[in-house]
Amino acid sequence: MLHSLRARLLLTYLAVIAVVLGVVAVALAVLIVRNPAIYRRVYARQALALQIARRRLEAAPREGPALAWREADRIAEALQARTWVLSAQGKVLHDTDPAAPPLRLPALSGREQQGRLRAADGSLWAYSAFRLRSGSWLVVAEPLPRPLAMLWRNRADWLVPLAEAAALAFLLALVLAWWLSRWVARPLHRMAEAAHALAEGRYRPVPEEGPQEARLLARTFNAMARRVEASQRSQREFVANVSHELKTPLTSIQGFAQALVDGTANDPESVRTAAQVIADEAARMHRLVLTLLDLARLDAGTADLRRETVALRPLLENLRLHFRPQAQAAGVRLTLDVPADLTITGDGDRLAQVFTNLLDNALKHTPRGGEVGLQAHRTAEGVEVSVRDTGEGIPPEAQKRIFERFYRGDKARSGGSAGLGLAIAREIVRAHGGDIVVRSTPGKGSVFVVKLPA
Numbered sequence: 001m002l003h004s005l006r007a008r009l010l011l012t013y014l015a016v017i018a019v020v021l022g023v024v025a026v027a028l029a030v031l032i033v034r035n036p037a038i039y040r041r042v043y044a045r046q047a048l049a050l051q052i053a054r055r056r057l058e059a060a061p062r063e064g065p066a067l068a069w070r071e072a073d074r075i076a077e078a079l080q081a082r083t084w085v086l087s088a089q090g091k092v093l094h095d096t097d098p099a100a101p102p103l104r105l106p107a108l109s110g111r112e113q114q115g116r117l118r119a120a121d122g123s124l125w126a127y128s129a130f131r132l133r134s135g136s137w138l139v140v141a142e143p144l145p146r147p148l149a150m151l152w153r154n155r156a157d158w159l160v161p162l163a164e165a166a167a168l169a170f171l172l173a174l175v176l177a178w179w180l181s182r183w184v185a186r187p188l189h190r191m192a193e194a195a196h197a198l199a200e201g202r203y204r205p206v207p208e209e210g211p212q213e214a215r216l217l218a219r220t221f222n223a224m225a226r227r228v229e230a231s232q233r234s235q236r237e238f239v240a241n242v243s244h245e246l247k248t249p250l251t252s253i254q255g256f257a258q259a260l261v262d263g264t265a266n267d268p269e270s271v272r273t274a275a276q277v278i279a280d281e282a283a284r285m286h287r288l289v290l291t292l293l294d295l296a297r298l299d300a301g302t303a304d305l306r307r308e309t310v311a312l313r314p315l316l317e318n319l320r321l322h323f324r325p326q327a328q329a330a331g332v333r334l335t336l337d338v339p340a341d342l343t344i345t346g347d348g349d350r351l352a353q354v355f356t357n358l359l360d361n362a363l364k365h366t367p368r369g370g371e372v373g374l375q376a377h378r379t380a381e382g383v384e385v386s387v388r389d390t391g392e393g394i395p396p397e398a399q400k401r402i403f404e405r406f407y408r409g410d411k412a413r414s415g416g417s418a419g420l421g422l423a424i425a426r427e428i429v430r431a432h433g434g435d436i437v438v439r440s441t442p443g444k445g446s447v448f449v450v451k452l453p454a
Protein backbone atom coordinates (compact mmCIF):
# COMPACT_ATOMS: atom_id res chain seq x y z
CA MET A 1 0.00 0.00 0.00
CA LEU A 2 2.78 2.40 1.00
CA HIS A 3 4.60 1.57 -2.21
CA SER A 4 1.78 2.78 -4.39
CA LEU A 5 2.17 6.04 -6.23
CA ARG A 6 -1.00 7.35 -4.63
CA ALA A 7 0.19 6.77 -1.05
CA ARG A 8 3.59 8.27 -1.78
CA LEU A 9 2.06 11.33 -3.38
CA LEU A 10 -0.35 11.79 -0.48
CA LEU A 11 2.44 11.47 2.07
CA THR A 12 4.58 13.91 0.13
CA TYR A 13 1.76 16.43 0.00
CA LEU A 14 1.07 16.05 3.71
CA ALA A 15 4.75 16.51 4.50
CA VAL A 16 4.89 19.64 2.34
CA ILE A 17 1.73 21.02 3.97
CA ALA A 18 3.10 20.33 7.47
CA VAL A 19 6.43 21.94 6.68
CA VAL A 20 4.81 25.01 5.11
CA LEU A 21 2.38 25.43 8.01
CA GLY A 22 5.23 25.00 10.51
CA VAL A 23 7.44 27.54 8.78
CA VAL A 24 4.58 30.04 8.54
CA ALA A 25 3.72 29.54 12.22
CA VAL A 26 7.32 30.07 13.35
CA ALA A 27 7.68 33.13 11.12
CA LEU A 28 4.43 34.58 12.49
CA ALA A 29 5.50 33.95 16.09
CA VAL A 30 8.85 35.66 15.49
CA LEU A 31 7.09 38.56 13.84
CA ILE A 32 4.66 38.95 16.75
CA VAL A 33 7.37 38.73 19.42
CA ARG A 34 9.57 41.20 17.58
CA ASN A 35 6.73 43.52 16.65
CA PRO A 36 7.56 46.97 18.15
CA ALA A 37 3.96 48.15 17.80
CA ILE A 38 2.92 46.18 20.90
CA TYR A 39 5.44 48.02 23.05
CA ARG A 40 4.88 51.37 21.42
CA ARG A 41 1.34 51.47 22.71
CA VAL A 42 2.56 50.90 26.27
CA TYR A 43 5.09 53.74 26.06
CA ALA A 44 2.58 56.10 24.45
CA ARG A 45 0.10 55.46 27.25
CA GLN A 46 2.75 56.02 29.92
CA ALA A 47 3.94 59.24 28.29
CA LEU A 48 0.41 60.54 28.04
CA ALA A 49 -0.27 59.84 31.72
CA LEU A 50 2.98 61.52 32.76
CA GLN A 51 2.30 64.54 30.60
CA ILE A 52 -1.11 65.07 32.13
CA ALA A 53 0.42 64.79 35.57
CA ARG A 54 3.14 67.31 34.76
CA ARG A 55 0.64 69.79 33.30
CA ARG A 56 -1.42 69.58 36.40
CA LEU A 57 1.61 70.02 38.66
CA GLU A 58 2.86 72.99 36.68
CA ALA A 59 -0.56 74.61 36.79
CA ALA A 60 -0.63 74.36 40.59
CA PRO A 61 0.43 77.57 42.36
CA ARG A 62 3.02 75.77 44.46
CA GLU A 63 4.46 72.42 43.64
CA GLY A 64 4.99 70.51 46.83
CA PRO A 65 6.06 66.87 47.19
CA ALA A 66 2.59 65.95 48.44
CA LEU A 67 1.09 67.02 45.13
CA ALA A 68 3.56 64.91 43.19
CA TRP A 69 2.72 61.90 45.37
CA ARG A 70 -0.93 62.34 44.67
CA GLU A 71 -0.30 62.47 40.93
CA ALA A 72 1.80 59.32 41.22
CA ASP A 73 -1.07 57.53 42.95
CA ARG A 74 -3.48 58.74 40.32
CA ILE A 75 -1.31 57.39 37.45
CA ALA A 76 -0.81 54.08 39.26
CA GLU A 77 -4.50 53.67 39.51
CA ALA A 78 -5.33 54.77 35.98
CA LEU A 79 -2.69 52.59 34.31
CA GLN A 80 -2.68 49.78 36.83
CA ALA A 81 1.07 50.37 36.90
CA ARG A 82 3.70 50.97 39.57
CA THR A 83 4.75 54.58 39.97
CA TRP A 84 7.55 56.30 41.88
CA VAL A 85 8.56 59.80 42.84
CA LEU A 86 12.36 60.09 42.96
CA SER A 87 14.47 62.92 44.29
CA ALA A 88 16.88 64.65 41.91
CA GLN A 89 19.58 62.44 43.42
CA GLY A 90 17.59 59.27 42.67
CA LYS A 91 16.32 58.56 46.18
CA VAL A 92 12.87 56.96 46.32
CA LEU A 93 10.54 59.50 47.88
CA HIS A 94 7.34 57.60 47.15
CA ASP A 95 6.49 54.12 45.77
CA THR A 96 2.87 53.24 44.97
CA ASP A 97 3.49 49.55 45.55
CA PRO A 98 6.08 49.35 48.31
CA ALA A 99 5.18 45.75 49.17
CA ALA A 100 6.25 44.50 45.70
CA PRO A 101 9.86 43.38 45.18
CA PRO A 102 12.14 46.37 44.59
CA LEU A 103 12.99 47.32 41.01
CA ARG A 104 16.41 48.65 40.24
CA LEU A 105 15.61 51.92 38.45
CA PRO A 106 18.19 53.19 36.00
CA ALA A 107 20.14 56.41 36.43
CA LEU A 108 17.98 59.23 35.06
CA SER A 109 19.11 62.29 33.13
CA GLY A 110 17.66 64.93 30.78
CA ARG A 111 13.99 65.94 30.85
CA GLU A 112 12.37 62.64 30.13
CA GLN A 113 13.45 59.06 29.52
CA GLN A 114 11.92 55.79 28.38
CA GLY A 115 13.31 52.27 28.34
CA ARG A 116 13.15 48.68 29.46
CA LEU A 117 14.42 47.04 32.59
CA ARG A 118 14.59 43.53 33.91
CA ALA A 119 13.09 42.68 37.29
CA ALA A 120 14.61 40.24 39.79
CA ASP A 121 12.24 37.49 38.56
CA GLY A 122 13.45 37.93 34.97
CA SER A 123 10.34 39.68 33.63
CA LEU A 124 10.77 42.70 31.35
CA TRP A 125 9.29 46.05 32.31
CA ALA A 126 8.68 49.18 30.29
CA TYR A 127 9.30 52.43 32.12
CA SER A 128 8.83 56.13 31.36
CA ALA A 129 10.25 58.96 33.50
CA PHE A 130 9.54 62.73 33.45
CA ARG A 131 11.54 65.35 35.34
CA LEU A 132 9.43 67.77 37.31
CA ARG A 133 10.17 71.46 37.70
CA SER A 134 11.44 70.85 41.19
CA GLY A 135 14.10 68.47 39.80
CA SER A 136 12.47 65.33 41.17
CA TRP A 137 11.34 62.56 38.84
CA LEU A 138 7.99 60.93 38.22
CA VAL A 139 8.56 57.33 37.05
CA VAL A 140 5.95 54.82 35.87
CA ALA A 141 6.74 51.14 35.03
CA GLU A 142 4.66 48.12 34.07
CA PRO A 143 5.51 44.62 32.90
CA LEU A 144 5.77 44.37 29.13
CA PRO A 145 3.08 42.26 27.46
CA ARG A 146 4.22 38.69 26.60
CA PRO A 147 2.87 38.11 23.07
CA LEU A 148 3.26 34.33 23.01
CA ALA A 149 1.56 33.89 26.34
CA MET A 150 -1.15 36.20 25.07
CA LEU A 151 -1.44 34.13 21.93
CA TRP A 152 -1.76 30.97 23.99
CA ARG A 153 -4.39 32.55 26.18
CA ASN A 154 -6.39 33.50 23.08
CA ARG A 155 -5.83 30.15 21.35
CA ALA A 156 -9.53 29.54 20.89
CA ASP A 157 -9.53 32.44 18.41
CA TRP A 158 -7.04 31.00 15.98
CA LEU A 159 -6.87 27.26 16.66
CA VAL A 160 -10.22 26.56 15.02
CA PRO A 161 -9.52 28.42 11.75
CA LEU A 162 -6.10 26.77 11.65
CA ALA A 163 -7.66 23.32 12.07
CA GLU A 164 -10.15 24.16 9.36
CA ALA A 165 -7.39 25.27 7.01
CA ALA A 166 -5.43 22.10 7.73
CA ALA A 167 -8.49 19.96 7.06
CA LEU A 168 -9.10 21.79 3.79
CA ALA A 169 -5.46 21.38 2.76
CA PHE A 170 -5.63 17.69 3.61
CA LEU A 171 -8.75 17.26 1.48
CA LEU A 172 -7.12 19.13 -1.36
CA ALA A 173 -4.00 16.96 -1.04
CA LEU A 174 -6.16 13.84 -1.11
CA VAL A 175 -7.95 14.91 -4.27
CA LEU A 176 -4.75 16.07 -5.95
CA ALA A 177 -2.89 12.89 -5.06
CA TRP A 178 -5.74 10.77 -6.33
CA TRP A 179 -6.00 12.70 -9.56
CA LEU A 180 -2.27 12.89 -10.20
CA SER A 181 -1.66 9.24 -9.44
CA ARG A 182 -4.49 8.25 -11.72
CA TRP A 183 -3.04 10.46 -14.42
CA VAL A 184 0.36 8.78 -14.15
CA ALA A 185 -0.64 5.27 -13.17
CA ARG A 186 -3.43 4.61 -15.64
CA PRO A 187 -1.28 4.66 -18.79
CA LEU A 188 1.29 2.51 -16.97
CA HIS A 189 -1.40 0.00 -16.03
CA ARG A 190 -2.62 -0.12 -19.59
CA MET A 191 0.89 -0.66 -20.86
CA ALA A 192 1.47 -3.46 -18.38
CA GLU A 193 -1.72 -5.12 -19.59
CA ALA A 194 -0.75 -4.66 -23.24
CA ALA A 195 2.71 -6.09 -22.55
CA HIS A 196 1.09 -9.05 -20.87
CA ALA A 197 -1.20 -9.56 -23.86
CA LEU A 198 1.74 -9.24 -26.22
CA ALA A 199 3.58 -11.94 -24.31
CA GLU A 200 0.58 -14.16 -25.01
CA GLY A 201 0.69 -13.30 -28.68
CA ARG A 202 -2.15 -10.77 -28.76
CA TYR A 203 -1.17 -7.37 -30.03
CA ARG A 204 -3.24 -4.35 -29.11
CA PRO A 205 -2.03 -0.77 -29.22
CA VAL A 206 -2.08 1.33 -26.04
CA PRO A 207 -3.52 4.85 -26.20
CA GLU A 208 -1.02 7.69 -25.84
CA GLU A 209 -2.20 9.46 -22.69
CA GLY A 210 -1.00 10.83 -19.36
CA PRO A 211 2.20 12.77 -18.80
CA GLN A 212 4.64 13.36 -21.62
CA GLU A 213 6.97 10.60 -20.42
CA ALA A 214 4.14 8.08 -20.37
CA ARG A 215 3.11 9.13 -23.88
CA LEU A 216 6.64 8.63 -25.12
CA LEU A 217 6.71 5.23 -23.47
CA ALA A 218 3.36 4.32 -25.05
CA ARG A 219 4.57 5.41 -28.47
CA THR A 220 7.76 3.38 -28.10
CA PHE A 221 5.80 0.44 -26.76
CA ASN A 222 3.44 0.53 -29.73
CA ALA A 223 6.32 0.69 -32.18
CA MET A 224 7.99 -2.24 -30.44
CA ALA A 225 4.75 -4.23 -30.31
CA ARG A 226 4.17 -3.66 -34.02
CA ARG A 227 7.63 -4.97 -34.75
CA VAL A 228 7.19 -7.97 -32.51
CA GLU A 229 3.92 -8.71 -34.22
CA ALA A 230 5.46 -8.32 -37.68
CA SER A 231 8.34 -10.56 -36.75
CA GLN A 232 5.97 -13.16 -35.29
CA ARG A 233 3.95 -13.05 -38.46
CA SER A 234 6.99 -13.35 -40.70
CA GLN A 235 8.22 -16.25 -38.60
CA ARG A 236 4.92 -18.05 -39.06
CA GLU A 237 5.02 -17.31 -42.77
CA PHE A 238 8.58 -18.50 -42.96
CA VAL A 239 7.77 -21.84 -41.40
CA ALA A 240 4.75 -22.23 -43.70
CA ASN A 241 6.89 -21.37 -46.71
CA VAL A 242 9.65 -23.79 -45.80
CA SER A 243 7.13 -26.58 -45.26
CA HIS A 244 5.52 -25.78 -48.56
CA GLU A 245 8.85 -25.72 -50.43
CA LEU A 246 9.83 -29.06 -48.96
CA LYS A 247 6.48 -30.66 -49.54
CA THR A 248 6.62 -30.47 -53.35
CA PRO A 249 9.94 -32.32 -53.87
CA LEU A 250 9.06 -34.76 -51.11
CA THR A 251 5.78 -35.63 -52.81
CA SER A 252 7.66 -36.32 -56.07
CA ILE A 253 10.29 -38.40 -54.32
CA GLN A 254 7.63 -40.37 -52.48
CA GLY A 255 5.64 -41.01 -55.66
CA PHE A 256 8.58 -42.23 -57.73
CA ALA A 257 10.07 -44.23 -54.87
CA GLN A 258 6.69 -45.93 -54.41
CA ALA A 259 6.63 -46.72 -58.14
CA LEU A 260 10.02 -48.39 -57.79
CA VAL A 261 8.95 -50.30 -54.69
CA ASP A 262 5.67 -51.69 -55.99
CA GLY A 263 7.10 -52.36 -59.46
CA THR A 264 4.89 -49.91 -61.40
CA ALA A 265 8.09 -48.66 -63.00
CA ASN A 266 9.24 -52.00 -64.37
CA ASP A 267 11.06 -51.31 -67.62
CA PRO A 268 14.65 -49.98 -67.46
CA GLU A 269 13.61 -46.64 -68.99
CA SER A 270 10.96 -45.89 -66.31
CA VAL A 271 13.31 -47.03 -63.56
CA ARG A 272 15.97 -44.65 -64.85
CA THR A 273 13.49 -41.76 -65.07
CA ALA A 274 12.23 -42.41 -61.54
CA ALA A 275 15.76 -42.56 -60.16
CA GLN A 276 16.66 -39.35 -62.01
CA VAL A 277 13.64 -37.49 -60.62
CA ILE A 278 14.44 -38.68 -57.12
CA ALA A 279 18.07 -37.57 -57.47
CA ASP A 280 17.05 -34.15 -58.89
CA GLU A 281 14.44 -33.47 -56.25
CA ALA A 282 16.80 -34.57 -53.49
CA ALA A 283 19.44 -32.22 -54.88
CA ARG A 284 16.91 -29.37 -54.96
CA MET A 285 15.95 -30.03 -51.37
CA HIS A 286 19.59 -30.18 -50.44
CA ARG A 287 20.25 -26.81 -52.06
CA LEU A 288 17.22 -25.31 -50.36
CA VAL A 289 18.27 -26.60 -46.96
CA LEU A 290 21.83 -25.35 -47.49
CA THR A 291 20.52 -21.92 -48.44
CA LEU A 292 18.27 -21.82 -45.39
CA LEU A 293 21.13 -22.83 -43.12
CA ASP A 294 23.21 -20.12 -44.71
CA LEU A 295 20.50 -17.53 -44.12
CA ALA A 296 20.14 -18.65 -40.52
CA ARG A 297 23.86 -18.28 -39.97
CA LEU A 298 23.94 -14.84 -41.59
CA ASP A 299 20.94 -13.88 -39.47
CA ALA A 300 22.57 -15.00 -36.28
CA GLY A 301 25.84 -13.37 -37.26
CA THR A 302 27.65 -16.72 -37.01
CA ALA A 303 28.50 -17.05 -40.70
CA ASP A 304 32.22 -16.45 -40.63
CA LEU A 305 32.98 -14.04 -43.40
CA ARG A 306 36.53 -13.74 -44.54
CA ARG A 307 37.98 -10.26 -44.61
CA GLU A 308 40.31 -9.96 -47.53
CA THR A 309 41.06 -7.38 -50.14
CA VAL A 310 39.05 -8.26 -53.22
CA ALA A 311 39.81 -6.75 -56.61
CA LEU A 312 36.38 -6.05 -58.07
CA ARG A 313 37.18 -6.10 -61.75
CA PRO A 314 38.57 -9.67 -61.96
CA LEU A 315 35.68 -10.88 -59.82
CA LEU A 316 33.04 -9.32 -62.05
CA GLU A 317 34.86 -10.30 -65.25
CA ASN A 318 34.85 -13.90 -64.10
CA LEU A 319 31.12 -13.69 -63.54
CA ARG A 320 30.60 -12.28 -66.99
CA LEU A 321 32.49 -15.22 -68.45
CA HIS A 322 30.37 -17.57 -66.42
CA PHE A 323 27.09 -15.97 -67.54
CA ARG A 324 28.07 -15.45 -71.18
CA PRO A 325 26.49 -18.69 -72.49
CA GLN A 326 23.26 -17.97 -70.63
CA ALA A 327 23.17 -14.39 -71.99
CA GLN A 328 23.87 -15.59 -75.51
CA ALA A 329 21.13 -18.17 -75.28
CA ALA A 330 18.73 -15.47 -74.06
CA GLY A 331 19.82 -13.03 -76.75
CA VAL A 332 20.86 -10.42 -74.16
CA ARG A 333 23.97 -8.25 -74.33
CA LEU A 334 26.11 -8.42 -71.19
CA THR A 335 28.36 -5.37 -70.61
CA LEU A 336 30.92 -4.47 -67.97
CA ASP A 337 32.20 -1.07 -66.85
CA VAL A 338 34.44 -1.38 -63.81
CA PRO A 339 37.64 0.61 -63.05
CA ALA A 340 40.67 -1.66 -62.89
CA ASP A 341 41.92 -0.46 -59.49
CA LEU A 342 38.66 -0.82 -57.54
CA THR A 343 39.02 -3.02 -54.45
CA ILE A 344 36.78 -3.85 -51.52
CA THR A 345 37.34 -5.62 -48.23
CA GLY A 346 35.24 -8.70 -47.60
CA ASP A 347 34.54 -12.28 -48.46
CA GLY A 348 35.16 -12.69 -52.19
CA ASP A 349 33.15 -15.92 -52.59
CA ARG A 350 30.16 -14.48 -50.73
CA LEU A 351 30.22 -11.28 -52.75
CA ALA A 352 30.45 -13.34 -55.95
CA GLN A 353 27.29 -15.10 -54.77
CA VAL A 354 25.53 -11.73 -54.40
CA PHE A 355 26.37 -10.65 -57.94
CA THR A 356 25.57 -14.11 -59.28
CA ASN A 357 22.05 -13.88 -57.85
CA LEU A 358 21.57 -10.36 -59.21
CA LEU A 359 22.90 -11.26 -62.68
CA ASP A 360 20.85 -14.41 -62.79
CA ASN A 361 17.69 -12.42 -61.99
CA ALA A 362 18.54 -9.69 -64.51
CA LEU A 363 19.07 -12.22 -67.30
CA LYS A 364 15.92 -14.12 -66.38
CA HIS A 365 13.79 -10.95 -66.50
CA THR A 366 15.25 -9.29 -69.61
CA PRO A 367 13.69 -10.11 -72.98
CA ARG A 368 15.64 -10.98 -76.13
CA GLY A 369 17.51 -7.98 -77.57
CA GLY A 370 17.88 -6.33 -74.17
CA GLU A 371 20.96 -5.48 -72.19
CA VAL A 372 22.33 -6.28 -68.76
CA GLY A 373 25.13 -4.03 -67.51
CA LEU A 374 27.54 -4.33 -64.61
CA GLN A 375 28.94 -1.02 -63.37
CA ALA A 376 31.04 -0.06 -60.40
CA HIS A 377 32.42 3.19 -59.06
CA ARG A 378 33.85 4.68 -55.93
CA THR A 379 31.66 6.93 -53.74
CA ALA A 380 32.28 9.01 -50.64
CA GLU A 381 31.17 6.12 -48.42
CA GLY A 382 32.82 3.27 -50.30
CA VAL A 383 32.00 1.42 -53.48
CA GLU A 384 28.76 1.03 -55.42
CA VAL A 385 28.19 -1.82 -57.84
CA SER A 386 25.04 -1.71 -59.92
CA VAL A 387 23.40 -4.42 -61.96
CA ARG A 388 21.21 -2.80 -64.58
CA ASP A 389 18.79 -4.45 -66.95
CA THR A 390 16.35 -3.35 -69.61
CA GLY A 391 13.84 -5.95 -68.55
CA GLU A 392 10.19 -5.85 -67.55
CA GLY A 393 10.86 -3.90 -64.33
CA ILE A 394 9.25 -4.37 -60.94
CA PRO A 395 5.97 -2.75 -59.88
CA PRO A 396 6.31 -0.39 -56.87
CA GLU A 397 4.35 -2.55 -54.44
CA ALA A 398 6.52 -5.55 -55.34
CA GLN A 399 9.72 -3.50 -54.90
CA LYS A 400 8.98 -3.36 -51.18
CA ARG A 401 8.72 -7.13 -50.94
CA ILE A 402 11.27 -8.66 -53.31
CA PHE A 403 13.89 -8.93 -50.56
CA GLU A 404 11.56 -10.97 -48.35
CA ARG A 405 12.26 -14.66 -48.01
CA PHE A 406 10.28 -16.82 -50.40
CA TYR A 407 8.85 -13.84 -52.23
CA ARG A 408 8.38 -14.58 -55.90
CA GLY A 409 6.89 -12.03 -58.21
CA ASP A 410 5.67 -14.28 -60.92
CA LYS A 411 5.38 -17.81 -59.56
CA ALA A 412 4.92 -19.38 -62.99
CA ARG A 413 8.00 -17.71 -64.47
CA SER A 414 10.42 -18.17 -61.57
CA GLY A 415 10.19 -21.90 -62.12
CA GLY A 416 12.14 -23.97 -59.65
CA SER A 417 13.66 -21.05 -57.72
CA ALA A 418 12.48 -20.53 -54.16
CA GLY A 419 12.47 -16.75 -53.92
CA LEU A 420 15.51 -16.71 -51.65
CA GLY A 421 18.06 -15.22 -54.06
CA LEU A 422 17.58 -11.55 -53.14
CA ALA A 423 17.03 -12.33 -49.45
CA ILE A 424 20.38 -14.05 -49.18
CA ALA A 425 22.09 -11.39 -51.30
CA ARG A 426 20.86 -8.68 -48.95
CA GLU A 427 21.93 -10.63 -45.85
CA ILE A 428 25.44 -11.08 -47.25
CA VAL A 429 25.76 -7.41 -48.16
CA ARG A 430 24.44 -6.36 -44.76
CA ALA A 431 26.89 -8.70 -43.07
CA HIS A 432 29.53 -6.65 -44.88
CA GLY A 433 28.11 -3.46 -43.40
CA GLY A 434 26.48 -2.41 -46.67
CA ASP A 435 23.04 -2.57 -48.25
CA ILE A 436 21.20 -3.27 -51.51
CA VAL A 437 18.56 -0.97 -52.92
CA VAL A 438 16.42 -1.36 -55.98
CA ARG A 439 15.20 1.22 -58.45
CA SER A 440 12.89 0.10 -61.17
CA THR A 441 10.50 1.45 -63.76
CA PRO A 442 8.00 -1.14 -64.91
CA GLY A 443 8.40 -1.71 -68.64
CA LYS A 444 11.84 -0.08 -68.77
CA GLY A 445 14.09 -2.07 -66.49
CA SER A 446 15.60 -2.29 -63.03
CA VAL A 447 18.80 -1.34 -61.26
CA PHE A 448 20.02 -3.13 -58.16
CA VAL A 449 22.66 -1.08 -56.39
CA VAL A 450 24.99 -2.82 -53.96
CA LYS A 451 26.58 -0.32 -51.57
CA LEU A 452 29.66 -1.51 -49.74
CA PRO A 453 31.55 0.50 -47.15
CA ALA A 454 35.15 1.42 -47.83
Ligand code: ADP
Pocket (backbone or CB within 6 Å): 357, 361, 362, 365, 389, 391, 392, 393, 394, 402, 403, 407, 408, 409, 410, 414, 417, 418, 419, 420, 421, 422, 423, 446
Ligand atom coordinates in the same frame (compact mmCIF):
# COMPACT_ATOMS: atom_id res chain seq x y z
P1 ADP B 1 13.75 -15.84 -57.34
O1 ADP B 1 14.60 -15.23 -58.36
O2 ADP B 1 14.20 -17.13 -56.84
O3 ADP B 1 12.29 -15.78 -57.63
P2 ADP B 1 14.67 -13.62 -55.85
O4 ADP B 1 14.69 -13.36 -54.40
O5 ADP B 1 15.99 -13.62 -56.53
O6 ADP B 1 13.90 -14.95 -56.04
O7 ADP B 1 13.72 -12.55 -56.49
C1 ADP B 1 12.46 -12.30 -55.98
C2 ADP B 1 11.55 -11.72 -57.02
O8 ADP B 1 11.98 -10.41 -57.40
C3 ADP B 1 11.50 -12.46 -58.31
O9 ADP B 1 10.56 -13.49 -58.23
C4 ADP B 1 11.08 -11.41 -59.31
O10 ADP B 1 9.70 -11.25 -59.32
C5 ADP B 1 11.66 -10.15 -58.75
N1 ADP B 1 12.90 -9.73 -59.42
C6 ADP B 1 14.15 -9.91 -58.99
N2 ADP B 1 15.05 -9.38 -59.83
C7 ADP B 1 14.34 -8.83 -60.85
C8 ADP B 1 14.68 -8.11 -62.07
N3 ADP B 1 15.96 -7.84 -62.39
N4 ADP B 1 13.68 -7.68 -62.86
C9 ADP B 1 12.38 -7.95 -62.54
N5 ADP B 1 12.00 -8.60 -61.43
C10 ADP B 1 12.96 -9.04 -60.58
